Amino acid sequence: MLLRGVARAFSVRGMNVLxxxxALLRxxxxxxxxASGLGEGELERLLxxxxxxxxAGLxxxxxxxSPMSRVQAECVSAIRANGHCLDALVAIEAVARRVADKRKKWRLRRELCRMKAAPAELKRRGLALLKKLVAPRALTLGVSVRRYADNTWSMRVNAPAEVIATLYDPVKDADDxxxxxxxxITGGGAVATVLRPIVTIPLDALDAVLDGTGDETVLRCSDGVERTSTQVARMKLDEKWGFALIHPVEGPVDLVRSERFANGKQxxxxxxxxxxxxxxxxxKPADECQVHHLVPWQFGGHTRSSNLxxxxxxxxxVNDDDPTGPSVRGRLERVDGKVRRVFRS
Known part of the structure; x- marks a missing residue:
């Protein structure tokens, strides 16, 4: 038992509980x-x-x-020689966990263990050493968009400093x-988003579609943006358009278009x-998505709309493709006519 072993270690010194x-903390x-060799669950019954x-982590x-046994032994020897307390080791690990490379991580531990300093000072020195060990991550140049559920997006631009400066300077003091x-960016002109409308008709609710009673209909467009019917009406529309038939259980059935559409129909x-x-x-908007087979081709799935x-x-x-195997991240399936992520045991 952990506590029994610790008690034996200190009983000869005639110490009381405090x-x-x-002594253990110091x-x-x-x-x-x-504690080495005991699982965290077993330790939780004692501590x-x-x-x-x-x-358990320490x-x-x-x-x-450890594959770095020599450096590990040097760290342990330095911990004892410098009288590092439990808080000091916690401070050292708070810095070491930021280093991904295992060899660099152990070198950092060894250098900090060899320092005789209080926990807060060890952490401060560790952060200073960290700058030498970890090279700053190079940014990937480009533009990325993050989309939120409330229909607001954020855009991140990584570019050379002079490019960012020219973009930021006109807006840094603007009210809007x-x-x-x-x-x-547009030079004062609007960048037009051209919509290609597809009217979705549920096969079990044709009468409801023909009898529109609401003041506004909210539409989610294939570029990922939600717009009201008024906003869509005011925008420029592509001359290609059509009607999609959606079965309540089978899913998409067919697409009737104003001109022939073959390869992209599904x-x-x-x-x-x-x-x-x-x-x-x-x-992620559909325009930037892939077409996924709910039942993969290699497991007998067909390339038909109800399976896409x-x-x-x-x-x-990351989708768990094997429909007979256990789920780790879950897999997309059609359930009651809707595509959703499910977990199979």
Whole structure:
């Protein structure tokens, strides 16, 4: 037992409970070595949950077998020689966890363990060393958009400093910086978004579609933006348009268009059903998604509209494709006519 082993270590010194606790906190390697090999669950039966997690984490680093055993031994020796307390080790690990490379991580630990300083000072020195060990991450130049559920988006631009300066200078003091940025980019003219409307007709609700009673209808367009029917009416529309028939259980059935549409027909139907990625919580617009087979081709799935859904590249990649295997991240399926993520045991 952990506590029995610790008690034996300190009983010869005739310490009371507080003295024993203080000694353990000042010399944590005794506690760490006793905890080595015990699972976090077992430690939680002996120690408070947060303390158990801390001790288990330190034991896995300083007392468990390590491919960097020589450096590990040097760290342990330095911890004891410099009288590092438990808080000092926690401070060292708060810095070390920021280093991904394992060799650099151990070199940082060794250098900090060899310093004789209080926990706060160790952390300060560690952060200074971190700048030398970890090279600043190079930005990937480009533009990215993040979409939120409330129909607001944010845009991030990574570019050379002189480019960002020319974009930022006209808007930094503007009362409406968003409008100022739009004007600066477009030169005062509007950038037109051309909509290609697809009228969705549920097969079990034709009468309701013909009898529109609401003042406004909110439409989610295939570019991912929600617009009212008035906004859509005021925008420039593509001369190509059509009607999509959606079955309540089978999903998209057919697309009737004003001109023949062959290769992209199923993609359009998938976008009509799911204007954004079908994975819950993802707002990637259909225009930027892939067409995903709900039952994969290699498992007998067919390329028909009821077996297709829009899915962004990331979620298409992590989808658990095997319909007979266990779910890790979940998989897209058609349930009661709707595409949704499910977990199969």
């Amino acid at each position: 003295e024993t606790l203080g 010399d944590p390697m005794t506690l760490i070595e006793e 408070p949950e947060s303390t158990a997690a801390t001790v 034991a896995a680093i300083y007392a468990a077998p 910086p968003v409008a100022a940025l739009q004007e600066a 993609r359009v139907l998938a976008a009509v059903e799911n204007p954004t990625c079908a994975w819950d919580g993802c707002h 859904a829009t899915c962004c590249a990331y979620h298409n990649g």
